[in-house]
Every structure is written in C-alpha cells, then in structure tokens.
Amino acid sequence: MARTLVEIRGLTKAYVRGKQRVEVLHGINLDIPEGDFVALMGPSGSGKTTLLNLIGGLDSPSDGLLRVDGQRIDDLGSDQLAAWRANTVGFIFQSYNLMPVLTAQKNVELPLLLTEMSAGERARRASVALKLVGLDDRARHKPNELSGGQQQRVAIARALVSDPRILICDEPTGDLDRKTADEVLVLLQQLNREFGKTIVMVTHDPKAAEYASRTVHLDKGTLVDEAPAH
Numbered sequence: 001m002a003r004t005l006v007e008i009r010g011l012t013k014a015y016v017r018g019k020q021r022v023e024v025l026h027g028i029n030l031d032i033p034e035g036d037f038v039a040l041m042g043p044s045g046s047g048k049t050t051l052l053n054l055i056g057g058l059d060s061p062s063d064g065l066l067r068v069d070g071q072r073i074d075d076l077g078s079d080q081l082a083a084w085r086a087n088t089v090g091f092i093f094q095s096y097n098l099m100p101v102l103t104a105q106k107n108v109e110l111p112l113l114l115t116e117m118s119a120g121e122r123a124r125r126a127s128v129a130l131k132l133v134g135l136d137d138r139a140r141h142k143p144n145e146l147s148g149g150q151q152q153r154v155a156i157a158r159a160l161v162s163d164p165r166i167l168i169c170d171e172p173t174g175d176l177d178r179k180t181a182d183e184v185l186v187l188l189q190q191l192n193r194e195f196g197k198t199i200v201m202v203t204h205d206p207k208a209a210e211y212a213s214r215t216v217h218l219d220k221g222t223l224v225d226e227a228p229a230h
Contacts, residue, residue: 005198008029008031024047028221030216033198034196041203058085086111092156094174126139132160149184152176165198172201
C-alpha cells in the first residue's frame with residue numbers, strides 16, 4: 001500500500017468580494033497516495049483549479065488541514081511556501097509559459113537557477129529532462145521554432161528538472177489538437193507508470209481523464225464522487 005502523499009481534511013477556501021464572502025471549496029476530504037495519477041473534473045466554477053492551486057502551494061486555504069509529503073503547507077508563510085514549491089512541485093499549465101528569447105535547454109534550466117547548483121550540473125539535468133520527453137534534438141531551438149506539442153514537452157521537461165515529488169497539471173492539453181494531446185498524455189502516463197511520478201491534473205476533457213488512474217469529480221466546491229479510469 002503506497003503511503004499518502006497528499007492528505008486533505010476539511011479544506012475550505014473562501015474569497016471576500018466587497019462585503020460578500022464567497023466560499024469556493026466546502027470541507028474537502030481527499031487522500032492522494034504516492035504514485036497516483038488523479039484527474040480532477042467538474043463544470044466551470046466547480047473549484048477544481050482552486051483545489052489544484054492549494055495542493056501546489058500557489059494559494060492558501062481558509063480552513064482545514066493540507067499536508068503534502070509530510071509537510072503541513074496550510075501553516076507556511078509566503079516565503080516558506082515559495083521554498084517548499086521549488087523543492088516539491090513541478091507545474092504544467094495550458095499555456096506553456098516559456099521564455100521566447102531562451103532556447104529549450106535554457107527554459108528547462110530556469111527552475112534550477114533558484115538552487116545553488118553549478119552551471120554544468122544545471123545543463124546536465126536539463127539535457128536529461130529533454131531526453132526524457134523526446135526533445136534532446138531540439139535543445140537549441142527557441143519556442144517559436146517548435147510546434148505546440150513540442151513546446152508543451154519542453155514545459156513538462158522544465159517541470160521535471162528539479163525531480164519534484166508531485167506534478168501539478170492545469171488543463172495541460174487544452175491548447176493542443178487531439179493527436180498531439182494524446183501524445184502529451186501518453187508521456188504523462190509514462191512518467192507516472194515508469195518513473196512513479198505522482199500527478200494531479202485538472203481537465204474538462206473526458207478523453208484526457210481516461211489516461212489517469214482515477215477521476216475525482218467536483219461540483220459547486222464539493223467532492224461528489226470518485227471513479228477509476230478505464
């Protein structure tokens with residue numbers, strides 16, 4: 001039995017707009033074991049991206065317990081949270097967020113600039129990550145010289161380069177055609193199955209969710225059910 005990597009108990013998130021308090025998540029309870037691949041699904045406004053951002057330490061809950069890899073991240077201040085994110089989480093977004101003036105190699109190296117790693121070690125790690133996503137022959141290309149699918153692979157390599165405990169994916173195939181999307185999802189599935197990476201992915205696409213080990217549905221800020229993927 002895999003140990004629990006993400007433990008969520010009574011998680012609530014609310015925003016104050018003017019004089020109104022808007023509760024986006026209501027008392028969420030969820031466990032994500034190490035090595036799991038979870039798809040978070042739900043209608044627009046259901047709170048799935050909010051939940052993803054909380055797990056990734058991009059936002060803080062209003063109430064409840066949130067423990068990731070043994071760390072109570074709901075108790076961390078902003079500086080501590082930033083350091084924790086750098087060491088623990090790899091982010092993959094719908095828009096690739098690559099620096100247009102940098103090569104694929106240099107884009108992948110970016111997260112390592114926050115560490116004390118030598119330039120040589122950064123370059124070595126970036127090369128390994130690009131090879132893992134099948135783009136070692138595109139290392140010197142800039143984003144505008146790459147297809148959308150290749151750019152997303154560079155973004156995945158960048159997320160992997162620091163060897164994070166968990167990958168956080170927000171609609172990672174939202175800007176891609178079906179064939180390219182499937183190629184990216186096969187890569188994520190491979191990272192999960194062969195390298196044991198824990199992945200939490202928000203998607204609105206049922207076909208994308210089929211690549212996950214299980215699907216968790218949110219509706220109006222509440223978990224409604226869980227289903228194993230096919």
